[in-house]
Amino acid sequence: MTSRERILILFLKEMRDALRDRRTIFTMLFLPVLLYPLLIVTVIQMHRMHARSARQRTLNIGYAVRDPTPPATAAAIDASLIRRLDGLPQVAARAAPEMEAEARGEVVDGKLDALVIFPRDLADRLARLEQTEVVVFVDEAESRSNEAGKLLAELLRDVGKEALTSRLTALGHDAAAAAPLLVRTENVATPEKMGGYLLGSLFAYLLLFVTMLGAYYPAIDLGAGERERGTLETLVVSPLERWEICVGKFLAVFTFSTATAVLNLLSLAATFRYGLALGKQGADALGGLGLRIDASVLALIPLMIIPYSALFSALMLFISFFAKTFKEAQTYLSPIMLLMLLPMIAMMLPGTRLSPVLIPVPVLNLCLLFKDVLVGKGTVLGVLGVIGTNTAYALLLLGLAMRAFTSESIGGGASLRAALWRSVRRLPPADVAGGQS
Amino acid sequence: MIEAVGLGKIYEGCRAAALSDFDLQCRAGEVVGLLGPNGAGKTTALRILSTAVAPTFGRARVGGHDIRTDARAVRRSVGFLSGDTGLYGRLTAEETLRFFARLFGIRGHQLSSRMAEIAALLDLSPFLRTRCDRLSSGQRQRVSIARTIVHDPPILILDEATAGLDVLSSRTIISFIKRCRDRGRAVLFSTHILSEAERLCDRIVLLHQGKPVFGGTTSALKTQTGAQTLEDAFLSLIAGAES
Numbered sequence: 022m023t024s025r026e027r028i029l030i031l032f033l034k035e036m037r038d039a040l041r042d043r044r045t046i047f048t049m050l051f052l053p054v055l056l057y058p059l060l061i062v063t064v065i066q067m068h069r070m071h072a073r074s075a076r077q078r079t080l081n082i083g084y085a086v087r088d089p090t091p092p093a094t095a096a097a098i099d100a101s102l103i104r105r106l107d108g109l110p111q112v113a114a115r116a117a118p119e120m121e122a123e124a125r126g127e128v129v130d131g132k133l134d135a136l137v138i139f140p141r142d143l144a145d146r147l148a149r150l151e152q153t154e155v156v157v158f159v160d161e162a163e164s165r166s167n168e169a170g171k172l173l174a175e176l177l178r179d180v181g182k183e184a185l186t187s188r189l190t191a192l193g194h195d196a197a198a199a200a201p202l203l204v205r206t207e208n209v210a211t212p213e214k215m216g217g218y219l220l221g222s223l224f225a226y227l228l229l230f231v232t233m234l235g236a237y238y239p240a241i242d243l244g245a246g247e248r249e250r251g252t253l254e255t256l257v258v259s260p261l262e263r264w265e266i267c268v269g270k271f272l273a274v275f276t277f278s279t280a281t282a283v284l285n286l287l288s289l290a291a292t293f294r295y296g297l298a299l300g301k302q303g304a305d306a307l308g309g310l311g312l313r314i315d316a317s318v319l320a321l322i323p324l325m326i327i328p329y330s331a332l333f334s335a336l337m338l339f340i341s342f343f344a345k346t347f348k349e350a351q352t353y354l355s356p357i358m359l360l361m362l363l364p365m366i367a368m369m370l371p372g373t374r375l376s377p378v379l380i381p382v383p384v385l386n387l388c389l390l391f392k393d394v395l396v397g398k399g400t401v402l403g404v405l406g407v408i409g410t411n412t413a414y415a416l417l418l419l420g421l422a423m424r425a426f427t428s429e430s431i432g433g434g435a436s437l438r439a440a441l442w443r444s445v446r447r448l449p450p451a452d453v454a455g456g457q458s
Numbered sequence: 459m460i461e462a463v464g465l466g467k468i469y470e471g472c473r474a475a476a477l478s479d480f481d482l483q484c485r486a487g488e489v490v491g492l493l494g495p496n497g498a499g500k501t502t503a504l505r506i507l508s509t510a511v512a513p514t515f516g517r518a519r520v521g522g523h524d525i526r527t528d529a530r531a532v533r534r535s536v537g538f539l540s541g542d543t544g545l546y547g548r549l550t551a552e553e554t555l556r557f558f559a560r561l562f563g564i565r566g567h568q569l570s571s572r573m574a575e576i577a578a579l580l581d582l583s584p585f586l587r588t589r590c591d592r593l594s595s596g597q598r599q600r601v602s603i604a605r606t607i608v609h610d611p612p613i614l615i616l617d618e619a620t621a622g623l624d625v626l627s628s629r630t631i632i633s634f635i636k637r638c639r640d641r642g643r644a645v646l647f648s649t650h651i652l653s654e655a656e657r658l659c660d661r662i663v664l665l666h667q668g669k670p671v672f673g674g675t676t677s678a679l680k681t682q683t684g685a686q687t688l689e690d691a692f693l694s695l696i697a698g699a700e701s
Contacts, residue, residue: 022563027561030557030560030561031561034546034549034553034557037548037549037553038546038548038549041548041549042548250544250546250547251540251542251543251544252543252544252545252546254510254538254540254543255543255544255558255605257510258508258509258510258533258536258538259533259558259561259562260530260533260534260561260562260563261561262530
């Protein structure tokens with residue numbers, strides 16, 4: 022019987038065993054398949070709730086005049102301005118207390134969402150073509166106040182423009198002369214590029230995270246779990262060589278991780294294909310109608326994922342071999358999941374692009390490559406570099422796992438540090454029977 | 459069948475030898491017991507002979523194969539069972555046995571007939587298709603034995619195989635050992651239960667602090683120590699070794 026046959030027998034056993042583990046099935050099947058539909062439904066619901074609350078909400082805006090001596094009343098302010106203020110959608114405008122400090126206090130206390138202080142002689146100043154100051158008080162720690170402030174700023178900008186136009190007209194000039202540049206921004210991104218932009222940022226990260234999660238439970242179960250249950254010993258005294266055990270287990274973990282990635286992609290594709298049919302709100306929530314991902318890009322994604330999946334399968338199995346119990350393995354592996362946040366943060370930093378310097382940085386390199394490829398800016402060097410680098414890391418880790426596994430004592434359990442040191446220094450195995458073929 | 463000369467083991471990070479100067483001979487149709495207090499080196503000796511761990515020094519041949527240079531052939535000759543050996547809980551008894559049989563190259567008609575033979579021998583049929591995590595401890599023990607002999611090995615190495623078992627399950631193991639001896643198998647086993655050793659063993663090897671302090675028959679041990687029972691002889695020898 023050849024090594025390949027023995028590895029295949031072990032692989033099939035591991036697959037059968039793991040497929041009956043509910044934790045593995047949950048992370049491999051349910052999570053990736055349900056993740057995107059759930060995400061879309063959640064985003065749409067939040068979108069709806071936000072819109073509904075925006076419709077129901079009334080912003081309280083107060084107005085007053087500066088230096089009210091003698092006390093100024095609302096009549097002292099241009100009545101048309103008040104009418105316009107009151108006419109803003111979901112705005113209730115009212116006169117604020119005459120003393121400025123008292124009026125400000127109402128914003129601080131939340132009785133008013135924003136306060137606008139006009140100069141006493143605003144209308145006259147505007148008529149005299151003088152520059153004048155209008156002060157708006159907001160509480161920037163409150164979202165309602167910020168919104169009210171934004172509405173006021175827009176209104177006052179319009180009032181200012183109208184004043185300028187009437188001044189220029191009165192002086193016999195064309196109002197357009199005051200705005201020689203009309204800026205209009207148009208989005209030239211194709212639906213594919215917009216899809217790529219969205220996928221490249223959030224969804225690529227989710228894909229990588231879920232792929233890693235697909236390796237998590239099988240790796241723990243097939244390494245530390247077997248040791249804890251006392252079944253690893255039965256393999257060690259079987260005709261399987263230790264490296265064959267390692268490869269068989271790696272293949273099983275790798276298969277689960279890759280299957281998770283594939284299911285994830287299918288779910289993503291289905292969500293984009295059918296999820297947008299949920300309506301305009303769903304489409305808006307995703308950033309625009311007609312979102313599409315190029316088919317060739319979709320075909321490239323599995324190629325990029327496979328070395329990454331192999332890398333994490335080898336890493337997790339490597340660590341799992343040293344843990345004596347399931348819980349201990351979880352303790353070792355959980356920080357790795359948290360470390361995954363670092364590339365995400367790095368990816369979002371402005372100006373972070375895939376460069377020759379970043380190609381060897383695992384995880385980050387793939388995140389950045391995803392971003393590039395999905396917006397159509399991927400290069401052959403980038404694709405080959407990242408795939409090659411991740412493949413090399415995966416092989417290195419698998420090699421380390423094999424060396425560590427053959428150098429540890431299943432009965433006694435070598436320490437992680439000792440086995441790592443032995444693996445790195447390429448020392449001969451200490452606690453394994455000789456005659457490894 | 460088993461021949462060890464000067465076997466020894468120093469584990470990583472330890473200064474003292476877990477086992478040293480271990481010599482042993484176990485022939486076909488013979489049951490040899492390894493006795494000794496906890497930490498005496500019994501498990502280390504058995505695991506070296508089953509190739510689960512490598513010796514630091516010494517040499518041994520099991521089934522005619524060198525444990526250092528021909529480990530796989532050794533494993534084909536040996537059926538190894540320990541008290542804390544587990545079963546794959548999510549596989550059925552049949553799936554477990556088929557898996558190990560295939561690893562030993564048994565397939566096709568040979569596999570079917572071997573499965574039937576083992577099922578009849580250990581009365582596995584009623585629960586052959588039950589998942590191992592749903593079996594009683596006695597049933598699990600029988601499946602473990604079946605796993606050990608699925609490739610019909612000429613040598614059996616049993617490490618505290620009766621530890622923690624109830625009377626009925628222990629009796630299953632004892633009957634199994636007797637049957638193996640009757641069928642010409644060489645059996646090497648360790649135990650804490652001296653009555654078991656007295657009943658089963660043709661010879662015993664007594665280990666203390668990693669070194670053998672006695673090798674021979676139980677009656678020879680009693681004669682040497684002048685004790686009436688094996689337990690007294692055992693305690694006397696250990697006390698002598700410590701002084």
